Amino acid sequence: MNQHSAFRIDLDKILRGKAPKHYRKIPRFLISYLKRIVHQEDINGILERNSGLEGVPFMHALVEKEFNLTLKLKDEKNIPSEGRFVFASNHPLGGLDGICLSSVVGDKFNGKIKYLVNDILYYIDPLKPIFVPINKYGTQAKTSAKAINEAYASDNQIITFPAGLCSRKTGGVIMDLEWMKN
Helix, strand or coil: CCCCCCCCCCHHHHHHHHCCCCHHHCCHHHHHHHHHHCCHHHHHHHHHHCCCCCHHHHHHHHHHHHCCCCCCCCCHHHCCCCCCCEEECCCCCCHHHHHHHHHHHHHHCCCCEEEEEEHHHHHCHHHHHHEEEECCCCCCCHHHHHHHHHHHHCCCEEEECCCCCCCEEECCEEECCCCCCC
């Protein structure tokens, strides 16, 4: 059995870890609802089908096998093949944007990418090699600040979504939120 074959998302465990003092006060029906809207069982099926993959190869499997997408990078010639870069992007579709960007940029730079992500996403084990967690709603631990500094000092390409959230539909139009400093 490989290291990821038994890995599953467990929202109960995540909530206990993120909010141990408040967990017992959260109604069970609300936790069940959250499990449905985050598609916990669907995600666990994807994790099981792609066990053993991590980082960029895991993202490739999502693009090619799970979502059956064909990606075409427009004006790829404008991205140099060598050098270090910070890729700042809009985030209109949520996770799908990050998955596609990981696949394309990861290919171009031989898997040497690091994402600055909400620390909740760090609970997805196969993505830990390419994720640097950022605590958006609490105190940033010294270890997190160190990991961010190490990512910027490394030879990895940095990918960030400065708005920090997906775009929102306002007045019938999908709009990006204001970008934040990292």
